[in-house]
Amino acid sequence: MTEVDLKFKILRVNLRRHGLNIAEDVFKRHHHTTKPKDEICVFCNSITAITKEHVLPKWILENNLQETMTSSVNKQMITYNKALVPACSECNNSILAFIEKYIIKVIQYMDALDNCSNEDACNIIRWLEIIDYKLQVLDCRRKYIKYGNSEYDRDWGRFSVSMMRHFLSMSPWRAYDWLRSSQRRIIVKEKIKGVNSLIILKPRIPHFYFFTQPNEYIYLSFPMCKIAVFYFFKRRYEYYEDAAAEALDIIKKVAESG
Numbered sequence: 480m481t482e483v484d485l486k487f488k489i490l491r492v493n494l495r496r497h498g499l500n501i502a503e504d505v506f507k508r509h510h511h512t513t514k515p516k517d518e519i520c521v522f523c524n525s526i527t528a529i530t531k532e533h534v535l536p537k538w539i540l541e542n543n544l545q546e547t548m549t550s551s552v553n554k555q556m557i558t559y560n561k562a563l564v565p566a567c568s569e570c571n572n573s574i575l576a577f578i579e580k581y582i583i584k585v586i587q588y589m590d591a592l593d594n595c596s597n598e599d600a601c602n603i604i605r606w607l608e609i610i611d612y613k614l615q616v617l618d619c620r621r622k623y624i625k626y627g628n629s630e631y632d633r634d635w636g637r638f639s640v641s642m643m644r645h646f647l648s649m650s651p652w653r654a655y656d657w658l659r660s661s662q663r664r665i666i667v668k669e670k671i672k673g674v675n676s677l678i679i680l681k682p683r684i685p686h687f688y689f690f691t692q693p694n695e696y697i698y699l700s701f702p703m704c705k706i707a708v709f710y711f712f713k714r715r716y717e718y719y720e721d722a723a724a725e726a727l728d729i730i731k732k733v734a735e736s737g
């Protein structure tokens with residue numbers, strides 16, 4: 480087992496063991512009437528050495544840390560610099576940081592060789608699933624701000640209420656189901672069936688761009704190379720071309736609405 484396989488495995492094992500607890504905590508924390516408990520790591524349930532993990536890693540954001548981006552799907556403004564979720568220092572600095580370094584290499588190989596092995600594609604999928612999970616954790620935490628009634632860490636409390644607009648139209652339990660779904664995807668080791676749902680694009684100019692529909696798809700382009708990825712979290716395709724055509728449709732609509 481390679482080092483990166485091992486890191487993904489630790490994440491799977493921890494979420495299999497603690498996912499339910501974590502999801503309930505993330506979800507219920509924001510509906511409490513008493514003082515909230517200590518923050519827990521949303522990857523392993525630990526309460527030791529809790530740090531703030533960026534939903535999107537800093538290396539993707541580059542100079543865009545302070546920038547406010549609009550999510551194409553729900554039209555909500557997000558300041559990426561403040562998009563943080565709690566993770567213990569082991570998960571943040573040892574596991575997720577390692578995976579990110581690995582992903583940077585994969586993306587740079589892809590750019591140079593114009594190719595990507597199935598193994599690398601599976602690891603990109605695993606990484607994108609982690610981002611989707613973090614986004615959903617963040618969305619659940621923003622709900623708290625909406626009902627805001629406690630002296631929470633100031634950094635968490637700065638998100639605008641409007642960021643939650645997307646979730647206000649649905650029942651809270653649906654958001655919980657989504658959170659659990661995103662955990663369940665991470666827990667599943669095998670990703671080969673999703674490889675056709677991962678579309679690799681080659682933008683003409685390297686730049687950072689991001690949009691997502693939680694639980695459905697994600698688009699990310701990278702500032703350091705001419706690579707962009709689009710991934711359908713749930714939809715599966717017999718042919719890559721069909722997935723690519725659908726992804727391009729979505730990208731075009733987002734570009735037009737933006």
Ligand SMILES: [Zn+2]
Pocket residue numbers: 520521522523524525566567568569570571
């Ligand atoms: Zn942890």
